[in-house]
Amino acid sequence: AQSVTQPDIHITVSEGASLELRCNYSYGATPYLFWYVQSPGQGLQLLLKYFSGDTLVQGIKGFEAEFKRSQSSFNLRKPSVHWSDAAEYFCAVGAGNAGNMLTFGGGTRLMVKP
Amino acid sequence: NAGVTQTPKFRVLKTGQSMTLLCAQDMNHEYMYWYRQDPGMGLRLIHYSVGEGTTAKGEVPDGYNVSRLKKQNFLLGLESAAPSQTSVYFCASSQSGGGPGVDQYFGPGTRLLVL
Numbered sequence: 001a002q003s004v005t006q007p008d009i010h011i012t013v014s015e016g017a018s019l020e021l022r023c024n025y026s027y028g029a030t031p032y033l034f035w036y037v038q039s040p041g042q043g044l045q046l047l048l049k050y051f052s053g054d055t056l057v058q059g060i061k062g063f064e065a066e067f068k069r070s071q072s073s074f075n076l077r078k079p080s081v082h083w084s085d086a087a088e089y090f091c092a093v094g095a096g097n098a099g100n101m102l103t104f105g106g107g108t109r110l111m112v113k114p
Numbered sequence: 115n116a117g118v119t120q121t122p123k124f125r126v127l128k129t130g131q132s133m134t135l136l137c138a139q140d141m142n143h144e145y146m147y148w149y150r151q152d153p154g155m156g157l158r159l160i161h162y163s164v165g166e167g168t169t170a171k172g173e174v175p176d177g178y179n180v181s182r183l184k185k186q187n188f189l190l191g192l193e194s195a196a197p198s199q200t201s202v203y204f205c206a207s208s209q210s211g212g213g214p215g216v217d218q219y220f221g222p223g224t225r226l227l228v229l
Contacts, residue, residue: 009154036220043118043204043220044157090156100145100208100216101172104156 002027002093004105012111013081021076021108023065023091032094033074034102035065039087047089050074061085086112116140118221120205126227127195135190135224137205144210146188147172147218148180150201157204163188164210195228202226 003026013019025031032051036044048059055067065076074091088109092102121136137146144165149157159172163182177199179191188207192199202225206218 004156006156041222043222044206045220046217049217100210100218101147101159101162102157102218103173104149104158106154106156 002103004093006105006108008108010109014113019078019081023074025093034092035076036090037087083112120221120224124225132193137188139207143207145208147206148190149204197228200228
């Protein structure tokens with residue numbers, strides 16, 4: 001069975017600083033990987049996804065993520081954080097099984113200092 | 115186009131009471147899902163449906179039942195609520211086909227408190 005670990009429960013960065021959120025997955029085959037963002041009181045919004053091709057994927061809101069098979073990682077990055085990026089971020093892996101089910105990590109809460 | 119909507123937004127129940135959460139989507143999606151979100155545990159799949167009239171268990175199905183009588187609706191029922199079911203519940207939907215990279219679209223959530 002697949003699993004996802006987000007090692008950092010909370011991260012605080014200053015506005016304008018760079019950001020990297022870590023995600024490690026466990027899955028036997030090529031995974032399908034996703035990053036979602038959840039603003040306070042809201043549902044989840046897809047930031048980006050990887051399922052084949054270029055290992056560096058671009059998403060919305062200036063985010064990118066890099067798939068590294070050798071490290072079983074799919075870390076999310078942003079070069080310059082804005083106060084509006086404060087939210088909770090979830091990494092997820094899909095097995096490509098019937099129903100397209102996802103397994104989510106525990107989430108990382110990002111706080112942005114002015 | 116409202117996307118995925120959930121009713122109610124918030125509910126307080128007493129232990130042993132029953133209730134039904136309603137999820138509706140207007141995107142003609144085949145697949146629908148119910149998740150619960152608990153602090154530090156991310157989202158865990160309760161039940162899902164790959165089409166009208168079909169349902170299947172997810173990771174944490176105990177204490178919940180579901181029905182998909184119409185393609186656009188997916189109901190989650192709690193027959194006898196317990197404090198352990200205090201959580202935020204999210205519904206999602208996605209297309210079938212298109213491979214495993216298809217997006218899941220999420221509703222705004224239902225916050226449930228069981229006393």
